[in-house]
Amino acid sequence: MKLCQHPLLLWLISNIYSGHTEEIKPRVTIKPDSPVFRGETVTLRCDICDGVTSWRYNWYKDSSTSVFSEGQEHTFSFVSESDSGKYSCYGTETEGSRRSQRSDEVTLTVSVPRAVLSVSPQKWLTEGDHVTLICEVNGSSTGWTFSWFTVTVSGSRNDYELLSDSSRGAGGKYTVSSATLNHTGVYVCRAEGDKTAVYTTYSNKQPLWVTGVSPPVSLIINPSRTQHFPSVSLSLSCEGQSNSDGWTVRRYTDSGWLEDCSSIRRGSQTGSTCTIRSTSTSDTGVYWCQSESGENYHHVNITVHFGVILESPVNPVTEGDNMTLCCLYPYISPPKLRADFYKDGSLIQNLETTEMIIPTVSKSHEGFYFCKHTERGESPKSWISVRGESRQGSQISVLKILSSVLAACPYLIVTVVLIYKCCRMRGKTPE
Known part of the structure; x- marks a missing residue:
C-alpha cells in the first residue's frame, strides 16, 4: 500500500x-x-x-x-x-x-547505451597464449546479451562481420584459451537489452596481434627500427621464405582505421613493398603482411614521433642473444643521446652511455621499454618480446655437435693407433 x-x-x-x-x-x-x-x-x-x-x-x-x-x-x-x-x-x-x-x-x-571493449591481459600475443575480450555497457551491469564482430576492409569502408562463435561471449566475455594466428584481427562488440529491444552502439575497436614462431613471410622495415621521425621515407617489404608474390602491406592506425598501403596518403605499393614518402604522426599504427587469401603475418607496431625516439629490435629477440637499445634525437649529429633507459616504468640504466646492451637475453627481459633525456624529453614505449630457441634450432645444434664429433673420430682413431704402436715399439727395445 x-x-x-x-x-x-x-x-x-x-x-x-x-x-x-x-x-x-x-x-x-x-x-x-x-x-x-x-x-x-x-x-x-x-x-x-x-x-x-x-x-x-x-x-x-x-x-x-x-x-x-x-x-x-x-x-x-x-x-x-x-x-x-x-x-x-x-x-x-x-x-x-x-x-x-x-x-x-x-x-x-x-x-545512448554504449558498449566498451577491453582486453586482458594484453593485445600482443604469442601462439598458445590465453586472452579474454571483455564487453561492458556504461552505466548498466546486467540485462544484456552480447554479440562479437571483427572489422573487415571493404574498399575504403570498414565493415563489421559477426563471429561464427559469437554466442561464446554471450555473458560479456569472449575467451580464447589458446590463441592461433587466425585470432589476429580487430574486434568490436555490441549489446542488446534482454527485456527491451535496445541496442548499444558498436564498441571501441580492440585489436589482437598473434605472433607465430616461424612465419612464412617477414615484414622488413627500412630504417630497421619500430620508432621513426616525421618527414622521412619509410619502406616496408614482405619477404617470404620462398617468394613474396601476392603479399601486400596493411595497417591499423591509432585512429582505429584499417587500410591497405595503396590507401595511405603519400604511400604506394610496388610488388610486395610499401613506401611512405614522407612520414607523419598519423602513420603511427600496426603494420603487417597479408596474402591474397587473407592470411596475415608479422605484425609490427610502428610509431612516428617528434623528438626523442628509441631504437630497438624490430623482431622478437631470441633467448641467449644480446640486445642493444639506443636513444635518438634528430636535431644533433650524431643523433645518439646519453639517456636513461626504462623497462615497464622502472629505471634500468642511467646516463652512462649512448646505448644500453643487455647480454644473454631471457624471457624476463620481455616488456615495454623507453628512454628519457632530462632536457630533450622521453621516447614513446616499445614492446620487446623474447622467444625461446626453436625446436628446429635445437635439433640443428645437436646435429652440428654430432657432425663435429663424427668429423673428429678419424683423427682420434689414428692418434690412438699411433700411441699404441709407439708403446709396443718401446716395449720391444733391447736393454
Whole structure:
C-alpha cells in the first residue's frame, strides 16, 4: 500500500485541509529511475496525497508555462535523447476549487547505451597464449546479451562481420584459451537489452596481434627500427621464405582505421613493398603482411614521433642473444643521446652511455621499454618480446655437435693407433 493511500493518513490529511485552502505539493516519480536508455519505455507519475482522488493533472517541461501533457501518468513508449529534460506536474480538483502547487522538477536523462571493449591481459600475443575480450555497457551491469564482430576492409569502408562463435561471449566475455594466428584481427562488440529491444552502439575497436614462431613471410622495415621521425621515407617489404608474390602491406592506425598501403596518403605499393614518402604522426599504427587469401603475418607496431625516439629490435629477440637499445634525437649529429633507459616504468640504466646492451637475453627481459633525456624529453614505449630457441634450432645444434664429433673420430682413431704402436715399439727395445 502506498504511503499516501494509508487510511489513517488520508483521514488526517482530510481533517487538516477541511478548514482552509492551503495549496499542497505533488510528487513526481520516474520509472525506471536510472539509467534510462534510448528506446526504453519510461513513465512519469504525479501523486497528490490529500485524501481526494479526483484531480486533473497538467505536465510541464523545463519550467515552461505551456502544458506538455495531461493525466496522472505520462508514458514515453520509445524514449529518445530529445525527451531529456526537467519535468513537473500541477493538479486541480475536478469537483472543487483547490489547486496544488507545482511539484519539484525531476530530471529525466536519456542516453545512448554504449558498449566498451577491453582486453586482458594484453593485445600482443604469442601462439598458445590465453586472452579474454571483455564487453561492458556504461552505466548498466546486467540485462544484456552480447554479440562479437571483427572489422573487415571493404574498399575504403570498414565493415563489421559477426563471429561464427559469437554466442561464446554471450555473458560479456569472449575467451580464447589458446590463441592461433587466425585470432589476429580487430574486434568490436555490441549489446542488446534482454527485456527491451535496445541496442548499444558498436564498441571501441580492440585489436589482437598473434605472433607465430616461424612465419612464412617477414615484414622488413627500412630504417630497421619500430620508432621513426616525421618527414622521412619509410619502406616496408614482405619477404617470404620462398617468394613474396601476392603479399601486400596493411595497417591499423591509432585512429582505429584499417587500410591497405595503396590507401595511405603519400604511400604506394610496388610488388610486395610499401613506401611512405614522407612520414607523419598519423602513420603511427600496426603494420603487417597479408596474402591474397587473407592470411596475415608479422605484425609490427610502428610509431612516428617528434623528438626523442628509441631504437630497438624490430623482431622478437631470441633467448641467449644480446640486445642493444639506443636513444635518438634528430636535431644533433650524431643523433645518439646519453639517456636513461626504462623497462615497464622502472629505471634500468642511467646516463652512462649512448646505448644500453643487455647480454644473454631471457624471457624476463620481455616488456615495454623507453628512454628519457632530462632536457630533450622521453621516447614513446616499445614492446620487446623474447622467444625461446626453436625446436628446429635445437635439433640443428645437436646435429652440428654430432657432425663435429663424427668429423673428429678419424683423427682420434689414428692418434690412438699411433700411441699404441709407439708403446709396443718401446716395449720391444733391447736393454
